[in-house]
Amino acid sequence: METHFWFDDSFFERPSIEVAPDLLGSQLCFWDRRGVIRKLTISETEAYHGSDDLASHASKGRTLRNSLMFGPANHWYLYICYGVHWMLNLVTGPIDQPSAVFFRGTLEVSGPGKLTKSMGVNKQFNGLMNSPVSKLWLEKPVAIPKEIQRGPRIGVDSAGPIWSKKPYRFWFSNGPTLG
DNA sequence: CATTCGATCGGG
DNA sequence: CCGATCGAATGA
Numbered sequence: 001m002e003t004h005f006w007f008d009d010s011f012f013e014r015p016s017i018e019v020a021p022d023l024l025g026s027q028l029c030f031w032d033r034r035g036v037i038r039k040l041t042i043s044e045t046e047a048y049h050g051s052d053d054l055a056s057h058a059s060k061g062r063t064l065r066n067s068l069m070f071g072p073a074n075h076w077y078l079y080i081c082y083g084v085h086w087m088l089n090l091v092t093g094p095i096d097q098p099s100a101v102f103f104r105g106t107l108e109v110s111g112p113g114k115l116t117k118s119m120g121v122n123k124q125f126n127g128l129m130n131s132p133v134s135k136l137w138l139e140k141p142v143a144i145p146k147e148i149q150r151g152p153r154i155g156v157d158s159a160g161p162i163w164s165k166k167p168y169r170f171w172f173s174n175g176p177t178l179g
Numbered sequence: 180c181a182t183t184c185g186a187t188c189g190g191g
Numbered sequence: 192c193c194g195a196t197c198g199a200a201t202g203a
Contacts, residue, residue: 046186048186055186056186057186060200063199063200064199064200065198065199065200079186079198079199080196080197080198080199081185081186081187081198082184082185082187082188082195082196082197083185083187083195083196083197083198084187084188084195084196084197085186085187085188087186087187089186102186104186111187111188112186112187113187113188114187114188153186154186154187155185155186155187156186158184158185159186
């Protein structure tokens with residue numbers, strides 16, 4: 001009988017490049033507007049590696065917005081993009097070594113902006129722990145996906161030729177979920 | 180302060 | 192291809 005539905009903190013204290021593919025197939029859980037628990041199956045993630053990663057908010061050092069990335073792993077990092085869309089990330093790695101996994105899509109909802117909108121997730125979750133107490137949490141996969149694909153991250157051309165092409169996006173073999 | 184710029188999306 | 196839309200970052 002499997003009783004360990006939740007990940008240990010140590011799972012997220014690893015490099016985001018390891019955590020991002022390992023989260024594929026796991027359940028993104030939240031309470032909807034009516035207080036009903038919903039679970040979405042994560043199908044696409046991206047890894048933002050560290051201060052060296054020019055595509056990461058952390059590459060320019062600590063700021064008000066990105067300070068959570070420098071904190072302990074296993075906390076949500078939310079920020080708004082293009083003035084409209086909330087982007088959902090989970091902090092990974094050790095303290096003072098900023099990295100995160102970005103949630104790009106689930107089997108049910110494709111696209112990072114549509115994902116948070118459908119979940120009703122926004123800034124109010126910024127800095128909260130990945131825990132049922134926060135009403136936003138991850139649970140281990142029911143079935144681990146077999147063929148994981150990887151390729152360049154989306155929308156990071158400004159990171160330059162090296163970092164924009166790093167294969168830090170991961171998805172199921174049944175296809176990437178592009179917005 | 181003033182200006183620029185997005186880890187996007189939906190509509191032509 | 193392009194405009195929406197606004198908080199945060201950057202620079203004067």
